[in-house]
Amino acid sequence: MAYDVVFTTTFEYDYRGILVYLVDVLNTPVAAGSLLEEIDQMILNLESTPELFAISRKKSLALYSYREYPVKNYVAIYRIENNQVFLIHMFHASQNYEAYV
Numbered sequence: 001m002a003y004d005v006v007f008t009t010t011f012e013y014d015y016r017g018i019l020v021y022l023v024d025v026l027n028t029p030v031a032a033g034s035l036l037e038e039i040d041q042m043i044l045n046l047e048s049t050p051e052l053f054a055i056s057r058k059k060s061l062a063l064y065s066y067r068e069y070p071v072k073n074y075v076a077i078y079r080i081e082n083n084q085v086f087l088i089h090m091f092h093a094s095q096n097y098e099a100y101v
Contacts, residue, residue, distance in 0.1 A: 003050050005043050005085045011076070014090040015039070018074065038071045045069075046078065050085045060098045077101060 007015070022032040045052060046069070053067045061068070061077065066088060069076040075097065077089040091097035 001083060003047050003080070003083050003085050005046050005087065007087050008089075010089055011087040018090060018092075035072055035074070039076075042069055042071055042076060046085045050078070050080045058098050061101055064101075066101065 019032050019035065022035065023029050050067075053069055056062050056066050056068050056077075058068075064079060066077050066079050069078060070093065071090075073093055075091050075093050076087055077091070077097070079086045079088060089097065089101060091100070
């Protein structure tokens with residue numbers, strides 16, 4: 001079964017902010033390009049096997065059946081509903097992202 005991967009507005013905001021930070025602030029367009037490639041791979045993986053990662057062990061995330069997909073130094077938060085995968089947020093892995101979800 002193929003799943004549709006949906007970028008929520010909050011995920012798009014987070015993702016674009018990370019790319020802008022990598023390019024404009026850190027001046028590392030190569031890192032931004034590498035992240036883009038990893039996100040493309042993540043989408044392919046989620047389209048075919050969204051259950052790849054279990055529901056989060058973090059209580060505030062598990063409450064909403066959120067899962068965590070590690071992408072380089074970041075974490076994409078997502079949820080599966082029927083045959084759709086909703087990308088909810090994206091954070092740097094060092095952040096206390098539970099507080100923001």
